[in-house]
Amino acid sequence: MKLKRFWATAALLATLGTAMAAQEHEHGHGHEPMHGGVVVEASDMDFELVAKADVVTLYLRDHGKPAITKGGSGKITLLSGSDKTEATLVPAGDNKLEAKGSFKVASGTKAVAMVTLPGKKAINVRFALK
Structure with a gap:
């Protein structure tokens, strides 16, 4: 159960990180x-x-x-x-x-x-x- 929660959290963080990087690139906020x-x-x-x-x-x-x-x-x-x-x-x-x-x-x-x-x-x- 804890392992599932860990992987779910890791996947969520990876998704958020990718989305934030894409948004930064898209809006020129480098x-x-x-x-x-x-x-x-x-x-x-x-x-x-x-x-x-x-x-x-x-x-x-x-x-x-x-x-x-x-x-x-x-x-x-x-x-x-x-x-x-x-x-x-x-x-x-x-x-x-x-x-x-x-x-x-x-x-x-x-x-x-x-x-x-x-x-x-x-x-x-x-x-x-x-």
Whole structure:
């Protein structure tokens, strides 16, 4: 009896896992980096942070499709050890916001971005660089 219940539960979990994977693929909710950065999901959108010493770029996807950033804005705060750097993010293409400057972006750096897109509430996104 216990063995039947075990196999029934295992079959149910396998079915659910397959269905969830299919739904994720179907709706474009994969959270893989497309630009070599760190991806975080917030407010049903994917945010990919690509941080370099001279530029910080935030790519936005809405349900797997590039999000329109025209008219949007943001602010990013980078915390690297005891150093804190803030920068303004501005639209820099169809689906990205960008800040240029001098940034400390070592492994372990934490980043907090506040993004505002036209017609939407501000979104707070947190990252940890690898």
